[in-house]
Amino acid sequence: MTLTSPRELRPWRPLAADVPSLTDRHGLFHVELARSQGAASPHDVGLEMEAQLSWMTDAGLRPGALDSHSGVLYSHRGGPLMDTALRFCAENSLGFRLPRRLPRLLDVTVRGPLRRRYDEAVAAAGAYGVRLPESIIGAWLPGRLLTGYAQLRRNVLSQLRSLPDGVSELIVHPAPAAAAGLLDRAEGRKRMWELRLLQDPLFLRAIRSERIQLVPAW
Missing domain, CATH: 3.20.20.370 (Glycoside hydrolase/deacetylase)
Known part of the structure; x- marks a missing residue:
């Protein structure tokens, strides 16, 4: 809404x-x-x-x-x-x-x-x-406080590994460079990093190793 x-x-x-x-x-x-x-x-x-x-x-x-x-x-x-x-x-x-x-x-x-x-x-x-949803996880720091992609990934992976039982949601705002360019520079950069995260082999391995089942909705 x-x-x-x-x-x-x-x-x-x-x-x-x-x-x-x-x-x-x-x-x-x-x-x-x-x-x-x-x-x-x-x-x-x-x-x-x-x-x-x-x-x-x-x-x-x-x-x-x-x-x-x-x-x-x-x-x-x-x-x-x-x-x-x-x-x-x-x-x-x-x-x-x-x-x-x-x-x-x-x-x-x-x-x-x-x-x-x-x-x-x-x-x-x-x-x-x-x-x-049982919990909602994501990259909560604003773009201006993120020093790099590794920090964003580390923060999300830490939350991923401590999820409670039940159905939770990962919230991200992934955007390619063309769309991110419409935003404030720091926030646009963060959204490009979030797009990168969803394709990151380390992120995908963490989902498998934590035995997290992906569902279309909660």
Whole structure:
């Protein structure tokens, strides 16, 4: 579900009509995450989620789970959008891309209100019967903090080797040079490294040696 415009491309419009809390005065999604989260009303979010899901089903697509572009629905700053998303998933038999367990780095650093909101969301998903991945792993450091491809690969392999039982997801944003060139230099370079990772013999051997079974969806 997309409720924000990208920084590197032309801005996007909602599919639903009359959702003013999601848009600027030109009828376009906001770029800033804080603006999107702070202004969005649950009613408008619900209308837009319905419109986007209808667009997908009309196109013959059958999504198994809901993801939130830029994390708007995760309600990092509080508010009711997470519950809106979970209810929508329950009503439409969708999973939700929220890890049942936080990555190790986040598990030791996420505290206070943010941790309470996360724990409440996991509990609410269970109460609504919404499927969650057991964990989500990936190259979490921003591009500017990565010194090279070897660091990115080492970080992902470490997480791969400590996966819990159950179905987990590896999230990457692989991109060839032509697409990466549209982004900030450091982030574009990171995305090219993520593409390289998926083809790396060492990465593929780690999947086999850890006896990880690849599945098309969770």
